[in-house]
Amino acid sequence: MSGELTNARKKLAGVSSLLKQQKAMPAVQAVYDAVVAMLRGSLMKSEREEFQELLDSTVHILNGDKKLREDYPLIINYTHGEEKVLMEVLRELLKELQEKVSANAQDLLKAMEKRKRDILEQGQAQIEKGDVPEAHITFNQLIREFKDDTELRAEIADKFIKAGLYSEALSYLEDALAHDPNAIFLYNRIGIVLRKMQDFATAEKYYIKALQLNDKDEYLYFNCGRLYYDWKKWDKMAEAAKKAIKINPSFAEAEKMLKFANKKIG
Template sequence: MSAELTKARSQLSNVRTYLKQDKVQMAAQALHDGLIAYLKHPLMKAERQEFVRLLEDSTMYLSAVPKLKEIFPIVLTYKEGKERELLETVKELLVELQKSVTDEAQQMLEALERQKQAELEKGQAFLDSGQHQSAVAVFNSLLNRFSEDAELKSDIAERYIRAGLYHEAYERLAEAIDLSPENIRYYNSIGMALRKLGKFKVAEKYFAKAVRVAGKDPHLFFNLGRVYVDWEKWDKCAKSALMALKLDPEFKEAEKMLAFAKKRLA
């Protein structure tokens, strides 16, 4: 017996086990593969009889699953000599099972998103009422569940910035940048948080990294210039404003920054 036939026989033998484990799709796939193998390969009489028995049993077990009747209204039946008809039905069944898995996964994602939004609103309510420690606890719990979600970290950091919690914002944005280093918005936000904390050198380093990633964003240079304003580095402020204007000659705020820097330099 070929390796393909041996594998198909083994899978058919495991159909009942798959169903006991609620692995309906695996059971249907095993029946599909068994039918393909039976149709493709010439078999000795004893081998054919064994396969017919396995196909009969597998079809019977699968058709008896209550969950299957909800997804697939067509009754699965097997008769020797009608393998191709059953194969077409099983192919349709596999398509419906895949759709069911996709729909279920989408429902789970939507449920998780609703939970996420509910926790964000809960944390925001604490921020709005000045209960900062409670807000941080809620947000930290949420981030533990979605530790790889850079956009969630950024969202929470923006809420911290609006609440004046600049150190907490910096920590979350640093994590977001580690996860998604190409997102320029994160650099602009972390620069703001670090500027408010007076950590000008650290802010400068982040902006330098951002320039390497996307050096054609005028707002990047403008926000770096704001760091230099607070740092009173007027020559660097002027250079940043000039770069912003080079990229966007109509950038009025950058014009004002350049004029202010030149005045302080004079």
């Protein structure tokens, strides 16, 4: 018996163990692979009969598995000599199991997203009540659950920004940036928060870093110009507006910014 067929026998022997571990798809895949190996191999009559008996036993194990029956209620029929028919049945079963896995994954994602939304709303309500420490506890719990979600941290920061709680927002944005140092939108968001906090010099550093990552974004230059407006640095404001207009000549707000800056410069 070839190495491939020997390996196929080992796979059949492991089907029961896989099912006990609730690994239905690997179990069915093992039987499918074994049937394919049998059809490809050159077996003597005695070897073929032995292999068919193994398939008989394994198919019986599949049919007797309660969890598999829930996912695929049809009985798997196998007649010696009709391995190709069995192979097609197993292929269909694998397809059904894959679809169920995909559906379950989608359901899980929806449930996780709903939980995220619910907890975000809870934290938002706590901010609105003025219970900021409790909001922090709620949001930090959510971050622990979704620790790799940079967008979530930024979304939490936005809730504090809207409430005028800029220091709190900044801490979440800096945490998000630590997880994703190349996220340009975070540099921009931090720049906006620092501008509102009137920490103009630090805000400028974040905008410069963002523009080092992407110097083709007219809105970055425009927001930088707004920083210079608050900072009353008219030369820099004009330069930022010019760069925004160079990228997007129809950027009307940047045109207004440039005219205003030039008027201030005199």
